[in-house]
Structures are given as C-alpha cells and as structure tokens.
Amino acid sequence: MAGFEDASLSLDDFLGGQVRLLQPKQGYRAGVDPVLLAAAVPAEPGARVLELGCGGGQALLCLAARIRDLRLTGVELQPDYADLARRNAAQNAVEMTVVEADLAALPVDLRQMQFDHVIANPPYYRAGAHSPAQDVGRQISLGGATELNLWLDTAARRLAHKGYLHMIQRADRLPEMLSACLGRLGSLEVLPLAARVGRDAELVILRARKGGRAGFKLHAPMILHEGVSHLRDGENYRAEIRAVLREAAALPWPG
Template structure:
C-alpha cells in the first residue's frame, strides 16, 4: 500500500497511516477503544484490527497493556505494525483468519477481546469497488463466529467489547451463550430524538449479572447539523479529542 494518508486521532496524540481509498478508520474504533474497561498490565486481543486504530487508541489511553491484533488482509496488518512502531506503542499483529487462528494465539487467553466486525451482510447490497474496503465492511465470516472466537480467547472474568450496527442487534444477541454474562448494551444515537445507528456491547466471561439496556449515548448536540464543523457532545468530544474513557453507566 503506497497511496496513504497520515491522519490524526485523539487530538493529535496518534498519527495513523491508512489507505487513501479502501477501508478507513473513523470514529467507530475510537469509541470502541474508549469503552474497554482495561487496566494497566492486562492483555487485549483485537480481532480484525485493520490498521490498528482501536488497539492504538486503547494503548494511548491505558499505558502498559499487552496488545495483540489479528488481521486477515496482509496490507492492513503491515500498516498496523508500522503505525504501532511510529506511535511508540507495542502491538503484536498476526496476519490470520479469525476462523483459523495460529496455535500460539489459540494457546493464550486474554483479559479483553475487542472487535469491530463488518457491518453489512454480503448477501445484501453491492460490493465495494476497493477489495480492502469490501473485506472490511461486508461480512464473509458470520457474526456468530466472531463472538465464538472472542469467547474462546477470553480468560475467566475477561471482557468482550464489540461495536456493531443497531440493525444487527438481534443477530448479535443470539450469538451470545451462557459463557458470557453481565451483558451491557449502550446504543449510540447521532442526535436527540434520532434512532441509534450503532451499539456497543460489553459482556464478561463467567459473570452472572442480568442484561442491561442503557439509555442512548448522544453523539452530536442539537437536533440537526447546522454548521460546517463537528458538533460532538462534551462527553464524546472528550473521547475523540482527549483520549477520555467513554462514559459508561455503572452496575
């Protein structure tokens, strides 16, 4: 990949190279990383890590993590390694299909597994002209396999944190089984009075807490877009600009 942009994340704390065309990380991996309840010294596996945006945002917020990523596309995996090195964050990236993880990863368990699976079913809509964007956005691996792989790699008491489109919530919840409990669901709504377009799910391996559906987190102020600038709410702006943790209702 030679035609790259060099984009700033977290108010300039991170500089991430990514393809000018193809799949490009936006605010979604930043919000995902901000929702992970990680602590210094813990281990994190990022399934489908792309250019490393979510892992690097998490590493910038919480120092001293052991970060691992799995990425199917070799070009994106190499960019993730390059981005990690250029930002001074340790991230071990393995080029592999999550359906066939290498032995060394299957032998490990992690305190956290995070994922931003493709949002769209390949049976619906038209394919993207760029192969990398198509692979990143359109599902070839079933969502159930993403959840199963994550669950297997979690240590007892470990956390799964995942972001997905709201329309696929029934499928996502159906993929959970009794190994995961204390499921929290945080809808992300673009504005007050608008339906949520994304959801962040957190669940804990071996926990027995009840399911909780929280009030939506509102991303933008006002009822509509009125000016040529972002209008993020203060809480979301703190996440995107200052590497703050995502406000998460307590249990």
C-alpha cells in the same frame, strides 16, 4: 510482498494528535467507531488485549494512548492491513503483536493464549447485503463473509475468566450478537449510540463478560451530537464525546 506503497497512504491525526495513523487514501479509512470502541474498554495497565480484525490498528493504538503498558495483540485477515497495523504501531512507538490469520483458523500458539479484554469492530453488513465497493479492503471491511457467531465464539474462547468483550456493530444486528452470546458470555450490556436526540440508534456497543452472571442491561442511548439537527459547518459533538475523540477520555459508560 504485503504492504501499501507510501504514496497511497495518508498520515492522519486521531485523539487530537496523540495518535498518528497511516491509512490508505483509497480503501478502508477509520472514522469515530474504533475510537469509541477503544474508549469503552475499562482496561488496567498491564492487561492483555486482543483485537479481532484489527485493520490498521486504529482501536488498539487509541486504547494504548489512554492506558499505558498494555500487552496488545491484533488479528487481521488482509496482509496489507496487517502490515499497516505493524507500521502504525512503530509510528506511535507502541509494542503490538499483529497476527495475519483467519478467525476460523487461528495459529496454535494464539489459541493457547488467554486475554483480559477482547475487542472487535466486525464488518457492519452481511456479505452481499450492501453495494459493492471498488476497493477490496473496503469491501471486506463493510461486508465480511465471517458470521458474527464465529466472531463471538472466537472472542469467548480467547477470554480469560471474568474477561470482557467489547464489540461495536450496527443496531439492526444486535439480535445476532445477543444470540451468539448465549452459553458463551454473560453480564450482557448494550449501549446504543444515536447521532442526535430523537434519532434512532444506528450503532450499539456490546459489553459482555466471560463467566458473568449479572442481568441483562439495555442502557439509554448515548447521544453523540448537540441539537436535533446540524445547523452549522464544523463538528458539534457533545462535550463528553469530544473529550473521547480529541483528548483520549474514557467513554462515560452508564453505571
């Protein structure tokens, strides 16, 4: 039977305790990335939202804490994490459908559905391009075998006309993401995320629109931390980033 044993899980606060998530003590544990991804989505109440590779449901549940009455669906390949996402939805009293499936073989009923928003936080490394992790769940989360092209194709097929995709990924994989959008998605915008002033951006958030025709936008990097170096213990996020991470504020997407 799928599912983590209770003793192997911790209960962790996100968004200043507005969201409480069960996570494996050993295995994939969410950082700020899914929180930032959720904060970038300009959804309205009642919108249909699909997450590809939802893990334990972190991004969807953070989005639900900011925007009420969303119709949430997650797709997750690993049975243990799909079960964990369902448990986390119940833990936070959020209605969410979790479908256990491979992106390459979605169930027929899901393939007939359209969504206003699709979000994704795909594995950051190509399979075999990073040091192997001992935990299988963490191994898949770091370096999945599914190509980014399939992630983008699946997202485009599931989006309704004028629907939005948001994807967070390593900056060095941006060329793959942009190439996969050609002929599928338009109105591409890229928001680089840099740890500090003067640092290269390690992550990017891609925003794309089904049927969008606006020109490409490469925004100035969003800086996450104060100062040019870490000078003291404790977190030193910039005020607008702290509001995202602790108060469920929307990410201040450039106009």
